Amino acid sequence: MARTPGVAELVERAREGQPRAVARLISYVEDASPLLREVTAALAPYAGRAHVIGLTGSPGVGKSTTTSALVAEYRARSLRVGVLAVDPSSPFSGGALLGDRVRMQDHATDPGVFIRSMASRGHLGGLAWATPQAIRVLDAAGCDVVLVETVGVGQSEVEVAGAADTTVVLLAPGMGDGVQAAKAGILEIGDVFVVNKADRDGADSTVRELRHMITLGSGPRAGSVADPWQPPVLRTVASRREGVEEVVAALDEHRGWLERTGALTQRRRTRAEGEIEAIAFGLLRTRIGDLHGDARLESLAARVVDGDTDPYAAADTLVAGLAL
Amino acid sequence: MARTPGVAELVERAREGQPRAVARLISYVEDASPLLREVTAALAPYAGRAHVIGLTGSPGVGKSTTTSALVAEYRARSLRVGVLAVDPSSPFSGGALLGDRVRMQDHATDPGVFIRSMASRGHLGGLAWATPQAIRVLDAAGCDVVLVETVGVGQSEVEVAGAADTTVVLLAPGMGDGVQAAKAGILEIGDVFVVNKADRDGADSTVRELRHMITLGSGPRAGSVADPWQPPVLRTVASRREGVEEVVAALDEHRGWLERTGALTQRRRTRAEGEIEAIAFGLLRTRIGDLHGDARLESLAARVVDGDTDPYAAADTLVAGLAL
Numbered sequence: 001m002a003r004t005p006g007v008a009e010l011v012e013r014a015r016e017g018q019p020r021a022v023a024r025l026i027s028y029v030e031d032a033s034p035l036l037r038e039v040t041a042a043l044a045p046y047a048g049r050a051h052v053i054g055l056t057g058s059p060g061v062g063k064s065t066t067t068s069a070l071v072a073e074y075r076a077r078s079l080r081v082g083v084l085a086v087d088p089s090s091p092f093s094g095g096a097l098l099g100d101r102v103r104m105q106d107h108a109t110d111p112g113v114f115i116r117s118m119a120s121r122g123h124l125g126g127l128a129w130a131t132p133q134a135i136r137v138l139d140a141a142g143c144d145v146v147l148v149e150t151v152g153v154g155q156s157e158v159e160v161a162g163a164a165d166t167t168v169v170l171l172a173p174g175m176g177d178g179v180q181a182a183k184a185g186i187l188e189i190g191d192v193f194v195v196n197k198a199d200r201d202g203a204d205s206t207v208r209e210l211r212h213m214i215t216l217g218s219g220p221r222a223g224s225v226a227d228p229w230q231p232p233v234l235r236t237v238a239s240r241r242e243g244v245e246e247v248v249a250a251l252d253e254h255r256g257w258l259e260r261t262g263a264l265t266q267r268r269r270t271r272a273e274g275e276i277e278a279i280a281f282g283l284l285r286t287r288i289g290d291l292h293g294d295a296r297l298e299s300l301a302a303r304v305v306d307g308d309t310d311p312y313a314a315a316d317t318l319v320a321g322l323a324l
Numbered sequence: 325m326a327r328t329p330g331v332a333e334l335v336e337r338a339r340e341g342q343p344r345a346v347a348r349l350i351s352y353v354e355d356a357s358p359l360l361r362e363v364t365a366a367l368a369p370y371a372g373r374a375h376v377i378g379l380t381g382s383p384g385v386g387k388s389t390t391t392s393a394l395v396a397e398y399r400a401r402s403l404r405v406g407v408l409a410v411d412p413s414s415p416f417s418g419g420a421l422l423g424d425r426v427r428m429q430d431h432a433t434d435p436g437v438f439i440r441s442m443a444s445r446g447h448l449g450g451l452a453w454a455t456p457q458a459i460r461v462l463d464a465a466g467c468d469v470v471l472v473e474t475v476g477v478g479q480s481e482v483e484v485a486g487a488a489d490t491t492v493v494l495l496a497p498g499m500g501d502g503v504q505a506a507k508a509g510i511l512e513i514g515d516v517f518v519v520n521k522a523d524r525d526g527a528d529s530t531v532r533e534l535r536h537m538i539t540l541g542s543g544p545r546a547g548s549v550a551d552p553w554q555p556p557v558l559r560t561v562a563s564r565r566e567g568v569e570e571v572v573a574a575l576d577e578h579r580g581w582l583e584r585t586g587a588l589t590q591r592r593r594t595r596a597e598g599e600i601e602a603i604a605f606g607l608l609r610t611r612i613g614d615l616h617g618d619a620r621l622e623s624l625a626a627r628v629v630d631g632d633t634d635p636y637a638a639a640d641t642l643v644a645g646l647a648l
Contacts, residue, residue: 037636044634265629272625272635277612279639284608288601301596305589310368311596312361315603 007035011042014141017080022114022141029133030118040133046140048268050082051255054164055149056189061172062196066238066247067149071107073241073248074145081107082114082138082146086131114138129278131163132271163271165264166191166254168247171210173202187213190231192250198235198243207233227261229254287322296321331359335366338465341404346438346465353457354442364457370464372592374406375579378488379473380513385496386520390562390571391473395431397565397572398469405431406438406462406470410455438462453602455487456595486595489588490578492516492571495534497526511537514555516574522559522567531557551585553578611646620645 005013005021013021028039053070057063067083074081107113118134131148138146148164169190193214195206210233232250236243258264291297300314329337329345337345352363377394381387391407398405431437442458455472462470472488493514517538519530534557556574560567582588615621624638633641 040634040636044628045631048629048631268629269622269625272628272638273621275635276621276624276628276638276642277615279635280642281609281612283639283643284612285605288605288608291601297597297600298593300600301593304368304596304600305372305592307369307372310364311599311603312364314596314600315607318600318604319607 050139054167057170069238069244079144082143193233374463378491381494393568403468406467517557
């Protein structure tokens with residue numbers, strides 16, 4: 001059996017672009033391995049370079065086709081690309097590609113592309129927590145662009161999108177799509193809107209409706225009072241790669257805006273705050289859990305049962321006595 | 325407008341058995357009112373007297389009919405009874421009786437009976453947390469018996485059952501019921517098993533199967549090595565009140581066993597430990613949440629973004645600096 005490389009060696013290999021090292025590090029993240037703390041520390045100096053782009057949208061709008069077309073476009077520019085396909089509702093994940101991700105196999109043999117499906121197995125904090133860690137791995141591995149494609153809808157989508165520098169909201173022509181977007185809250189999170197399948201009936205009205213809603217909802221965004229970002233609404237037929245170049249141009253423009261206005265640093269700091277809080281919360285949860293069988297907790301519980309104190313006062317005492 | 329009575333006055337009125345005071349206190353619990361801490365403290369000296377009985381079982385076994393029959397039986401003995409109908413899956417609750425709880429209206433005008441439906445609205449910790457608090461209200465209000473009827477199935481049922489001194493598992497004749505019970509883990513939580521609708525085909529085999537499974541699974545239970553409790557399997561036709569007297573006798577016997585062996589105190593202490601932990605956890609969560617906008621968190625986040633530290637190390641620093 002081959003020797004298992006240590007974390008430092010894995011990170012070194014990942015930085016050299018070795019796919020197996022990248023895959024193993026992401027597995028550590030996904031499985032919440034005991035090594036995760038060491039992995040995160042080892043990655044810290046190398047993160048923050050990649051442009052992290054989130055792709056979100058309802059099922060059927062062509063997310064995986066669009067992701068594949070974006071990968072091809074970035075590869076044509078000789079950029080290294082990482083793809084995370086995140087499915088908050090699925091317990092399945094790993095190296096195996098999911099069914100509708102079959103188009104991504106165009107890129108499966110390209111050494112400049114890392115593709116990974118992630119699911120929520122094992123993770124206490126869920127994918128909202130694991131995703132930024134996996135992004136760090138791909139970032140440290142030298143990816144210029146990391147595409148985070150969220151499968152599924154709703155709150156988890158919004159949370160996962162929160163891990164991106166730039167969020168692309170995909171729609172397809174169809175009745176009430178704009179209204180649905182507003183309801184799902186994705187109008188607020190979109191930096192670039194893409195109406196895919198734009199060769200279909202109704203594309204014009206979907207674009208018009210979106211532009212109208214964006215104008216109505218526009219206001220100064222973080223770090224942008226003097227230089228506001230107006231989210232563009234673009235058209236693509238991703239299956240024929242039509243309009244994809246323009247999407248990449250808009251993404252580059254947004255990245256430039258983020259850097260110019262300081263919004264990039266602001267967004268990333270807010271994100272880091274959330275991450276630190278989530279980890280701190282997990283640490284405290286563990287400390288509380290460790291109190292099972294502790295004499296202090298037992299004696300407080302006995303006093304509650306006897307009516308000498310109440311659970312709130314007992315919790316105050318317990319928290320005050322926590323050795324942090 | 326009438327003056328709103330303070331917590332101390334409400335608790336006093338509840339102890340005198342005034343239904344509106346009881347209802348308001350339970351609303352405070354259910355809504356996680358800011359007054360909840362005060363309410364819990366005011367109730368502490370008066371709790372621990374009632375026999376808390378949990379009723380659980382799959383939909384269709386006749387839980388609400390059985391609850392109603394048990395209420396009638398206890399009332400025939402001039403005992404005061406509280407009923408909590410807990411539905412972890414429903415956002416609806418309050419004074420209004422749920423549809424299938426219509427039989428409980430037999431007791432709606434009886435001043436010796438408090439009936440309350442509870443749902444999970446607003447509660448951070450969910451009903452598993454709110455239920456013991458509501459039980460305290462009914463206990464302090466002088467209920468001799470509190471019946472906690474859980475609507476729904478699965479883990480939430482097991483958690484809510486954890487709030488009871490004695491847990492009744494209801495089943496109805498039918499293929500594979502015993503196996504289902506084993507799968508759902510209710511074989512472990514049942515102190516008294518009741519096969520309702522015992523006039524139907526298959527009742528004998530359900531009873532036999534259950535007795536067999538209980539014998540297989542029997543072992544010493546908490547506080548009972550020298551004096552073990554063997555869960556009885558009883559038959560009822562609750563709609564005709566057949567067998568209900570025997571169920572009440574078994575419940576009394578179990579209560580006697582709990583007191584005799586010290587298991588009652590042991591169970592209640594374990595329960596109080598869980599409650600204290602949950603509240604302590606909530607307090608810490610609030611402290612962490614209060615750090616939004618805090619300079620320490622902001623500076624740690626900036627260092628994570630700059631790659632000077634990683635989120636785990638930052639979380640350690642944050643937790644170490646928490647003023648508890």
